[in-house]
Amino acid sequence: MSIAQALTASSRGGSRWLLLASLALNLFFVGVALAMIFRAPAPSYWDPNVFVRVERLAATLPPADAEILRNQISANHTAIDAAQTKYHSARRHIHEVLQQEPFDVEAMRAATAQTRAARLNFDQTIQGVFADIAAKITPAGRQALANWPPGRRKAGSDKRS
Numbered sequence: 001m002s003i004a005q006a007l008t009a010s011s012r013g014g015s016r017w018l019l020l021a022s023l024a025l026n027l028f029f030v031g032v033a034l035a036m037i038f039r040a041p042a043p044s045y046w047d048p049n050v051f052v053r054v055e056r057l058a059a060t061l062p063p064a065d066a067e068i069l070r071n072q073i074s075a076n077h078t079a080i081d082a083a084q085t086k087y088h089s090a091r092r093h094i095h096e097v098l099q100q101e102p103f104d105v106e107a108m109r110a111a112t113a114q115t116r117a118a119r120l121n122f123d124q125t126i127q128g129v130f131a132d133i134a135a136k137i138t139p140a141g142r143q144a145l146a147n148w149p150p151g152r153r154k155a156g157s158d159k160r161s
Helices: 003-038 050-058 063-075 077-099 105-136 139-146
Strands: none
Touching: 050 063, 050 077, 063 077, 063 105, 063 139, 077 105, 105 139
C-alpha cells in the first residue's frame, strides 16, 4: 500500500465522521428551532381592566370570600369604573401629547400631572374597597389576597435584615 492510498483511505473515514457530526448538529438546530416555534407563550396575568383582574383574584379565594369580593366590587362598580376610566383616559392623553408636533413640554407636564392625580384617585378608590373586603373575609381569604397572584413568594417569607 502506498502513502497516497493510505491517506485516501483515512480521509474517507474522517469525512464520514465529519458528515455524521454535521448531520447531528443540523438536526439539533432544527429541533431547537421547532421547539421555539411551537412553544406556547406564557399566559399573561395582567389586564388593564380592574374588573378582569378582580375575577381572576376571586377564582383563587375560598368560595364565601369570593362572593364577598364580588358583592363589594359590584356595590362600588360605578365609582371604580369612573376612576378607572378617568385614569386610562389620562394615560391615553399622555400618548397624544407625545405625538404632537411641535412638542409642547408644558402640555406634557400638565398631562403627566393629570395622570398622577387620576392614578391616585383610582388607587384610593380601589384600595378603599379592598380594605372593606379584607375586613369582611376570612383569614384564609386575607392570606390569599396577600399572596396574589398565585405562584408568587408568600407574604412575610422575605426575611431581610
